[in-house]
Amino acid sequence: MLKALIFDMDGTLVHSDPIHLRAFAEVLGPQGVAIDDEIYHSTIIGRTNPAIFASLLPHLGVEDHEAFADEKEAAFRRLALDLEPLAGLMEVLDWAKAQGIKIALVTNAPRLNADHMLDVLGLASYFPVQITIDQVERGKPDPLPYLTALERLGVRADEAIAFEDSPSGMKAAKGAGIYSFGVLTGLSAGEMMKAGADATLADFHDAGLWNLLKQKSAA
Template identity: 70%
Template sequence: MLKALIFDMDGTLVHSDPVHLKAFAEILEPEGVTIDDDLYRSSIIGHTNEAIFASLLPHLPVEEHEAYAERKEAAFRRLARELRPLEGLVELLDWADCHGVRIALVTNAPVLNATHILDILGIIDRFEVKVTIEQVERGKPDPMPYLTALERLGIQADEAIAFEDSPSGMRAAKAAGLFSFGVLTGLTGDEMREIGADGAIVTFHDRALWEILEHRATS
């Protein structure tokens, strides 16, 4: 029986990657680092800030990586004020509420970003459990964030469905044993399936999702 839906945030609840790219570009330009779509996809999407800045600014000490990360996240929050939920998300959350299906968030984002984005989207009160990067020892692609959410929900992996948009996030969800949909805001369906996605959707209106939900909600 389906008991919970567990969502990543960036690229899943909202198509925020263009705003993240702009924030990284703004902060890293003075260091001579040019952020384009290819670099964003290969070295940023789905990675923790710790790994991103260690990769892009290897000549700087960890303390400066942390300072750059804080500046980047502040820039992101400033630029993200016009974001809107991915198509069909609110309807899906309403369906979950009507069917007694609980809702959780699992993100590599810091809690300030998560709170800011959920508030902008108007859904901050919809998530019973919120797991952000500060709350776990290891972020995605490690399964720990998803395992933490399952523990807090008090359910087993086969009682939930996860939604992810990145390779690292999908690997984390699958390593935690979750049936997982890839949300195609950045990758193709084939790319998502290659890294383990059980299904792929463009929006939360996709019939492929609702066939699974209707089956799992009554089984």
């Protein structure tokens, strides 16, 4: 029986990738690192900041990477002021709430970003359980963030559904044993299925999603 829905944040609750790209470009441009769609998708999407900055600024040390990461996240929060939930998301959240289905957030973003984005989107009250990168020893693609969410929700993996938009996030969700939808805000259905998605959706109006939600909630 379905007892919980677990959502990634960036690219899943909201199509925020273009804003992240702008923030990375703003911070890294003066360092001679050009950020375009290709670099964003190959090097940035779904990865943790330490891994991203180690790849893009390999000549610098960990302290510099951390400083650039903080600068980039501050730039993102400054730019991310006009966000809208992905189409159909509110219907899913309201339906889950009415059904008594638990809801959680699992993100590689820092707590400051999660608080900012949920506040701008008006969604904070929907996510009593929030797992951010600050709370776990290992971020996605490790399954630990999802395993932590399952523990805090008090549900088994087979009682939950996850939503992810990146290969690393999908690997984490599937590594925790959760049925997972790939959200197609940045990658193709083929790319998300290759990453392990059980199914894909363009937005939360997807008929296949609703059929599964109703089927599992009635089980």
